[in-house]
Amino acid sequence: YLIVKDGIVKRYNDAKKEWGYGKLIPLTTFLDTNEGYLEQDIASFGAEIFSGTAVQVQEKVTFISNPPNNVFTWKILHFSNLEDKFYYSDDFLVEDRYWRLGFNPKGTGDGRSQAIPIFLYAQGHKPNAVATNTWGAVNLRLKNQRSSNHAQIYSAAWYPTRSDYGVGVNTIISLAEFNDASKGYSVNDSIIFEAEMVKVSVTNIVPI
Template identity: 75%
Template sequence: MVGKSTLISNYLSTIQSNTSTWLSQMEQSRDSPRRKKEWGFGQLISLATFQNANQGYIVQDTCSLGAEILIVKPAEKQEKVTFISNPPNNVFTWKILRFSTLEDKFYYSDDFLVGDRYWRLGFNPKGDGDGRPHALPIYLYAQGFRPNAVVTNTWGAVNLRLKNQRSSNHRQLYSAAWYPIRSDYGVGVNNIILMKDLKDTSKGYLVNDAIVFEAEMVKVSVTNIVPV
């Protein structure tokens, strides 16, 4: 008897007696409830082909049919994904000094842990993509996982900010994406502020040759392995 949650795959075949060749079809694996008494296919072979004596499926008014049933043990565990809003330690601040001396390359912050995963910020002071050289970019990168975490794709929603160091008039972008398992996958914007506005010291974003980025992780996914 097939159990209530057992997965089954059906293989039905008919044999060509004159060539010893089997024509087979496979039915997709599925749950098999106890009340289900029949599985099969609406058309294993066309009737015209089947009845054609030259094809060899009917010999002396007799045909041969075969069925193979593979029983697959059901999964005992599954991944459970939980979305956590405003997780602990979800604000990371990065101050970059001597901004005017930075080279034309990407710079990265230290890693910070939110949820089950490490993250970091990155930017090129000379611009990136379509924003180059007129705007300043900022990106959030997913990194490795904390010990014993389930290694899987991770949801990250973040407020990326360029802090105004003289007022609350910060430049902010909201970004949300699924981050793959591999490290250094970045999501963000290539124009958090125009370079002319950044370098206008009266606006308060560049003070004493320093800028301040902030990442506020507003939602992340955490995955656990649980019994089915």
């Protein structure tokens, strides 16, 4: 006998009425009479079925574009006095999950001592929300305080349930451009970051 064990629960319904293997055994092996699968041009197949408890609910993931209260502004004072470490904003809530911004004023990675970085971090979920991975798409900005010529990047990723995972860039603006007083990114020793959450996922448990 050739015995194949799947071990994975399969669900049959109107949309999926069959499961199986496209390549169970090489045809040359099957046709070789010395292997014993064919006898007098007859082959036998069998299946042992284990019926499990029917699943009554499932997760439903919905992607929401431009959700309510999706813009968060973080103003940082006394920028020149900041140390060489990561600073984090207050948490802000968009749909079912809290988020926050973070950056090191001295730079990170390949932008170290050359550029200003910015990262978005997913935090915990609000009470009664389904705590699972979350899709977050965001426009991250360093605002120009004298015009609408903001430094901006777009970032999108799946954020795991843990709260130490950040996505962003090491270089939202070079230090040379940032330090140019005529550009308007630093005014009265203050800077302004902004996060615009343009799409997030929300997961709900729904009956089947």
